[in-house]
Amino acid sequence: MDFRAVPDVIVRRLAIYLRCLQERSQDDDDFISSVQLSQLAGVTAAQVRKDLANFGQLGKQGVGYEVIRLRSKLASLLKADQVVSVAVIGVGELGTALTRYLRRYPYMELAHSFEVVALFDLDPQKQGREVEGLLIEDPESMAKVVQERHVRIGVITVPRIAAQAAAEAALRAGITAFLNFAPVRLELPPDTRVLNTDVLLELHQLAFSL
Amino acid sequence: MDFRAVPDVIVRRLAIYLRCLQERSQDDDDFISSVQLSQLAGVTAAQVRKDLANFGQLGKQGVGYEVIRLRSKLASLLKADQVVSVAVIGVGELGTALTRYLRRYPYMELAHSFEVVALFDLDPQKQGREVEGLLIEDPESMAKVVQERHVRIGVITVPRIAAQAAAEAALRAGITAFLNFAPVRLELPPDTRVLNTDVLLELHQLAFSL
DNA sequence: TAGATTGTTAATCGATTAACAATC
DNA sequence: TAGATTGTTAATCGATTAACAATC
Numbered sequence: 422m423d424f425r426a427v428p429d430v431i432v433r434r435l436a437i438y439l440r441c442l443q444e445r446s447q448d449d450d451d452f453i454s455s456v457q458l459s460q461l462a463g464v465t466a467a468q469v470r471k472d473l474a475n476f477g478q479l480g481k482q483g484v485g486y487e488v489i490r491l492r493s494k495l496a497s498l499l500k501a502d503q504v505v506s507v508a509v510i511g512v513g514e515l516g517t518a519l520t521r522y523l524r525r526y527p528y529m530e531l532a533h534s535f536e537v538v539a540l541f542d543l544d545p546q547k548q549g550r551e552v553e554g555l556l557i558e559d560p561e562s563m564a565k566v567v568q569e570r571h572v573r574i575g576v577i578t579v580p581r582i583a584a585q586a587a588a589e590a591a592l593r594a595g596i597t598a599f600l601n602f603a604p605v606r607l608e609l610p611p612d613t614r615v616l617n618t619d620v621l622l623e624l625h626q627l628a629f630s631l
Numbered sequence: 632m633d634f635r636a637v638p639d640v641i642v643r644r645l646a647i648y649l650r651c652l653q654e655r656s657q658d659d660d661d662f663i664s665s666v667q668l669s670q671l672a673g674v675t676a677a678q679v680r681k682d683l684a685n686f687g688q689l690g691k692q693g694v695g696y697e698v699i700r701l702r703s704k705l706a707s708l709l710k711a712d713q714v715v716s717v718a719v720i721g722v723g724e725l726g727t728a729l730t731r732y733l734r735r736y737p738y739m740e741l742a743h744s745f746e747v748v749a750l751f752d753l754d755p756q757k758q759g760r761e762v763e764g765l766l767i768e769d770p771e772s773m774a775k776v777v778q779e780r781h782v783r784i785g786v787i788t789v790p791r792i793a794a795q796a797a798a799e800a801a802l803r804a805g806i807t808a809f810l811n812f813a814p815v816r817l818e819l820p821p822d823t824r825v826l827n828t829d830v831l832l833e834l835h836q837l838a839f840s841l
Numbered sequence: 842t843a844g845a846t847t848g849t850t851a852a853t854c855g856a857t858t859a860a861c862a863a864t865c
Numbered sequence: 866t867a868g869a870t871t872g873t874t875a876a877t878c879g880a881t882t883a884a885c886a887a888t889c
Binding site: 454473479 | 871
């Protein structure tokens with residue numbers, strides 16, 4: 422299967438499956454069936470089998486999926502078996518909170534593999550200060566930093582008005598995957614990946630059914 | 632149309648449409664066509680018309696949609712024409728950041744209508760302290776506070792391990808709509824609304840296509 | 842009236858579910 | 866072998882897109 426072609430909705434479920442497997446205590450059964458996994462993940466068993474079948478014959482008929490093998494397959498697909506370097510762009514309240522979350526949380530609860538390796542903020546007052554031991558730097562130096570520290574994902578936590586420019590600067594610096602927290606649709610070239618997390622939009626969604 | 636039956640994906644677009652209309656300068660044209668709105672929102676014109684048609688005959692053939700009328704219709708559907716009270720449950724880094732964001736941001740950029748009216752944290756060290764002038768309280772008093780301040784949405788920003796219990800406590804206190812930031816699937820009764828924002832899941836999704 | 846754009850129906854597309862033959 | 870569960874195909878469901886008659 423061409424990986425570019427895997428629908429987002431399937432990738433999202435793969436991440437859920439991986440998390441379910443990670444949460445299972447290590448010394449549980451060696452095998453897990455699609456029915457068991459589907460119950461943990463909150464989807465149908467057919468969906469589990471269909472999703473996984475996209476990536477090869479991962480199970481054994483009559484037995485199920487070998488937990489260790491499935492977990493490492495999913496980890497490999499989702500890059501959870503390597504350290505993925507992240508830059509946080511915009512170190513206000515939210516940027517700071519996310520930085521702390523990502524730098525503290527990983528080794529506490531769930532195995533995962535994102536490392537915030539760079540912080541950027543346009544505000545000269547902030548540059549030179551640290552968050553969780555990590556220096557806030559001038560976006561001017563982004564290209565150099567991205568290359569040196571192999572940054573692969575940019576987390577955009579600047580104000581709405583600054584988000585498009587921030588994303589474009591990050592793109593020029595070599596970042597092509599973005600998690601955008603600003604409440605705007607970023608206009609970026611099609612070979613770029615953008616995922617949006619928009620708290621206001623979500624609150625409005627909830628408010629609809631009040 | 633039965634409102635319970637409106638698919639989430641449509642509600643989400645309604646919120647986008649409303650935002651697009653709010654961002655348009657007030658003294659622009661009185662009317663907007665489905666083509667114009669679709670370009671602002673990044674969807675197809677047919678989709679705009681179909682989405683809006685769910686809620687009555689909102690446009691005029693040959694002319695388009697009256698901006699003021701459409702905006703107030705969408706605002707009313709999404710409760711953007713009233714103050715919706717929100718409680719933040721778990722006042723760690725993320726809870727603090729969101730509280731500041733929601734209490735500062737609203738009247739600066741985009742008209743919106745969510746008000747954080749209560750903060751809860753199990754930690755007695757935190758109880759009695761304030762964030763943005765708002766007291767952090769004992770979850771014990773949640774039922775009373777929810778009733779008095781008409782809390783309608785709960786934002787869950789506690790650690791993963793505490794999320795299910797926090798949601799259940801909030802439910803008992805009378806909250807039925809949740810925005811959950813903890814990386815777990817909350818198990819709640821079907822008449823409850825839950826929207827999840829899961830940063831780790833989204834980072835894994837992005838990492839897939841690296 | 843002529844031109845434009847909606848509201849709506851029909852066609853298409855894609856994702857989910859059901860069913861079962863293959864096989865461990 | 867008998868029982869269980871996958872991988873896969875076919876059927877269903879729902880959402881998106883296209884097309885156009887209605888109408889401003």
